[in-house]
Amino acid sequence: MVATTIHLLRHGEVHNPAGVLYGRLPGYHLSKRGVAMAERVAQHLAGEHADVVAVLASPMERAQETAAPIARAFDLPIRTDERLLEAENRFQGLTVGVGNGSLRNPRHWPLLVNPLRPSWGEPYTAQVARMLAVVDTAREAARGHEAVLVSHQLPVWVTRLALTGRRLWHDPRRRECTLASLTSLRFEDDRLVGLHYTEPAADLLPGATQVPGA
16 A cells, blocks of 8 residues: 655735736736745645655746745755646636625626536636646656645635535635645545645735735
8 A cells, every 4th residue: 555645735825916816817926925935835844754756836926936945845846737727717817806896897797607617717627627637647756755736726625625525616715725725635545545734824824815806
């Protein structure tokens, strides 16, 4: 029996003073707090003597910058994998805050007709499929060891829902996937036997912007 752990890491806080839903737009980098969060995760993994042998990251700047301290701590390259990308969202580039965002504009209302899919972006099932595929890739690459996969809140969260047998549509306010959090999947051979959630940067969360426009 071979034990392998795959850590799904959400990136740290992003510098986004305008509150734009940045999605897959380029040019959005970690804030100073976000950089500190990334460093804290690297320190946490090193302090736990994690046996990390692979670091994979979404191509978005915020994910690459979150992965960098971990790659340095374990003397590893960052492998970019587009399957770890943020979910597609047709509100990308807009502000969606309650009370003054784009959701008040009637021309956007047709995008909201089916929250179960969701109608405004990439289907939850598609996100789960690509995330599980990269988890399989990482498990093969790190068999008997650990790997860190840096992604984004929604893909990580719906993957966790799928793995725990829960429905994929959900209230976004109830996601347990804070900035720089780790959702750790423990496998014995190819069988998932445990899921553990941790927040190595919990002390940096107060005052942080969790979601653009929130």
